[in-house]
Amino acid sequence: MSENNEKDWPLWEVFYQPKNGKPYEHAGSLHASDAENALQNARDVYARRNEGIGIWVVPSDQITASTPEDMGSFFDPASDKPYRHPQFYSVPRAVKKRS
């Protein structure tokens, strides 16, 4: 066997900003020995065609994520508040027509 499991380089999540003014989005992940190496690898793996003008790399084990099991109860405070959407409100017909 070539190497044991502990010898895997740490896993990093890669995010890039596609264009100026756009939010960063998740690209995928990769293995790298340290942060600098992760940035360089991210450029070579995920931005060979100018896909990004900025890159973030984050150690995967530092990400805290919601779980699918509590998806319902975690997000349901938002589901009974239609008044947070503009469609909830009616406006006089005359005004509606102009907009």
Next chain:
Amino acid sequence: METQQQLDDFQARIDAGEKIEPKDWMPERYREQIIRMGSQHAHSEIVGMLPEGNWISRAPSLKRKLVLLAKVQDEAGHGLYLYSAIETLGVRRSELIDQYLYGNAKYSSIFNYPTLSYADVCVIGWLVDGAAIVNQTKLAHSSYGPYARANLRICKEESFHKKQGYEMVAKLAEGTPAQRKMVQSAVDRFWWPTLMMFGPNDSNSPNSAELLKWQVKLNTNDELRQHFVDRVVMEAEAVGLTLPDPDLKFNDETGHWEFGEIPWDEFWDVVKGNGVMNRERMKSRRKAHEDGAWVREAAQAYARKKNLSREKAS
């Protein structure tokens, strides 16, 4: 233990077109199938660098050398997208690599054929990458989210691979008699192995039913193969090349090109490890991995040292 209710709920999600994400409940068998199929796909991308890499130093011009370098680098990238997609299922990269280099993991048989001339590189771009696009365009809609997204990313890059190949094929086909002969010979050798890339006939494909039920893949091997043949026949005609199949004929009723019997004995022989290049490919991959061990260790040692000095300073 998986209950029938869990399995039914899972199937309902699949049937509703939902994507399955890493932390979602999934049947163990689904997880195994994604790992098996996805890692085979990843290994294929990595070993796929070898037949073409063989010709980088002998590319006919600086332009073609740059193109080929970029293409081969893309293949490495594709392997990495796929490995990281598969790792979301909790399997380690080093396990996958070990199964590939020292275990019995498979990769696409097409890469066990030798590249005898530069025309082979051109024809690989046209036919092999063309076939890969047909497969991957569909896999971009696979039910497992990370695998679908990796394939989508691959597709965006793969069309350049095919186009550069077809461009060169067209150039050779209108070149000198020697060039025409060289490119026709490459087509003759790669045609049947390319059709084998789609896998065994549906009647002979043990994993297909399950993969289709779970929408890991969306079309049968034979459907994809037919789609590919219909397209390539036109492309071959357009550049005046002959596909080496006397049974190839258009069926007016179905609107499809019918083709002859694929030499399946050869396919299974290569799958079992007896292709011309099987041993050579694995030897090259193991050597590259083992020769690179010191680089991986050095990078880790450097990272450790930097961490230590940072801790000391603070």
